[in-house]
Amino acid sequence: MQNNDLSPNSASQGSPEGLFIDASRGVAGDMLLAALVNSGVSEDVIREPLAEILPPHRIEFVTENRRGIVGLGARVTTLENSPPHRTLPDLLKALEHPILSEGVRQKAEEVYRRLAKAEAAVHGIPEEKVHFHEVGAIDAQVDILGVLLAIESISPRQIICSSLPLGQGQVRAAHGLIPVPAPAVVELLRGAKVHAGSIGRELTTPTGAALLMSLASEQREAPEGTLLNQGWGFGQRVAPEDDPVNGVRLLRLQGASPTLGDEVLRMETVIDHISGEDLGGIVDRCLEAGALEAFLTPIQMKKSRPGHQLTVLARPGDESTLCAALHRWTGTLGIRIDSLRRSVLKRESVSIEACGETVRFKLAWYGHDLISSRPEQQDVSRLAESRNWSVDHTRQQLASAIDAYLAKSGQSRKSTFFGESQ
Incomplete structure (x- = not known):
């Protein structure tokens, strides 16, 4: 998750807005785009810039009623019957158009690079050599750029999303049938809060995962604030009656905190058998291994023995790596671990x-x-x-x-x- 400061769309509105994205039933780029428009974003904010940037296409937002819930579905049609397999440089070149703000351009590049990095890791090739199939198609570019343009029009101070479902089963991709969650999705969601989901299909797509990992500052329940509006974005697949609605719900709230919040782990162990010289080296190694912070505190132990408490702050996704490293490097018999919330700029x-x-x-x-x-x-x-x-x-x-x-x-x-x- 990103640490993002997201400001209100109008200074006259008073308290800034925050966005909460409930993606607990699944998420895809078109669902996010439709939810934003259904929450009140003007379609022109999306249509006009994309008409200048991308090859000929048509964006249609269709009103649907699913199980008594009214929302929108986003449908994109293009003239690309057989779209070319675009590379990362191809996608980045389209971002050079002057109609895009620098902020949207940078965030779109971040999304594309996340996707390229995930695909490169899965296929064992350099990022620049990745050939995008589904993501390179015009409809996927519409989803990514459309979401970013819509969010820019709101300029929220903070974006929070729910835990993300992985799904199960198999899905057909350009290379044939692959397991769900797709390997690229697993790479994209490293460090994110996920749950299995009981539905036998793909629930989180690569585009949806890359967007949320680039935009959301944290994952938790909806924040406190005054509820302004909601938006529902439906996927193209209509779920059976026994399955949850195939849609994303977006809540727009006013009164979000001006700072961001996230979760970190505090890992502590007490050491009295290693010299101060060697302890300093262990602190350096913790930082090199990905710790957010590491420090030593002199303490008095049992029988008045002097010792040190080693404290390591880490991201939740780095817990197993750093725990294993601390046991190996220090020989400590136990490590205390607790979860902390912090306020950050x-x-x-x-x-x-x-x-x-x-x-x-x-x-x-x-x-x-x-x-x-x-x-x-x-x-x-x-x-x-x-x-x-x-x-x-x-x-x-x-x-x-x-x-x-x-x-x-x-x-x-x-x-x-x-x-x-x-």
Whole structure:
């Protein structure tokens, strides 16, 4: 899941909106697109840009009533009877059209790269060599870009989604019958909360998985807030009466928190048989293995023996890897593990040309406001040394450079998730 700061679509609306996506029955790109339109997003927000970017196609939103629930289905028709097998560079080239904002362009690239990375891992080939079949078709591109354009029009502060169902059985793909969940879906959902689902078919598609993994900041129940509207997006398959409705429900809420929340694991073990010199190396190895943070705390143990408590903070998906590593590296007999919720700011790393060199910056937002734009200390030191400047003077020069970068990219101290000024 991504840490995304998503702002309201209008400053006059007061408290910012949040989106909750109930994908517990399954998710696909067309279902997300239909749910967004059914929740109140104008169809023109989607149709007009895509008509300029993609080959000729037609998007139709069909009103359906399934088991007494009224929603929309998204149908895309194209002239591509036999669509070409597009590669990642082909998909990225379509994003160069000036009608797309920089934010939508970057997020679409993230979605495509996630899909390419998953397919590359499954087939054992470089990402640039992946030939997209279903994802490369025009209808899949409509789903991905349409969802991002629709969300940009809302500019929510936060997107939360439910646990995702895996499904079971088999599904026919370009390479023939493959097991459900599809191997690419499993790769895409690494680190996500999932459940098996009792239905013998594909429930989460690669496109749906890639979109939610790129957009949602966390997975949990619907957040508190004032309920503004709901939208239902139905898949093309009509589920039997005994199965849940084949649809995604989207809730639009007002009053979401200006910070993001996610879940981390705290892993702790007490050590009294390893030297301080070796313990320092273990902390470094934990960080290299994927820990979010690792540190030592001096403690007094039984019989007044001095020791250290090693604390490791990690993502839930890294629990087994780090547990095994800690047991091997320390020989500890036990590790305490508990789950914590944390409040975090939306963060982004950017590299800009400043003072003739490439400098990395970390940007952080609280709600609308860009409250931090810090250069990486290593880059500050390197630049100060190369120019024979003081550190203070170097930071002043870099402050001017980041302000110019923000202004040029259309961002400001009142920035939205997609980089648009309010």
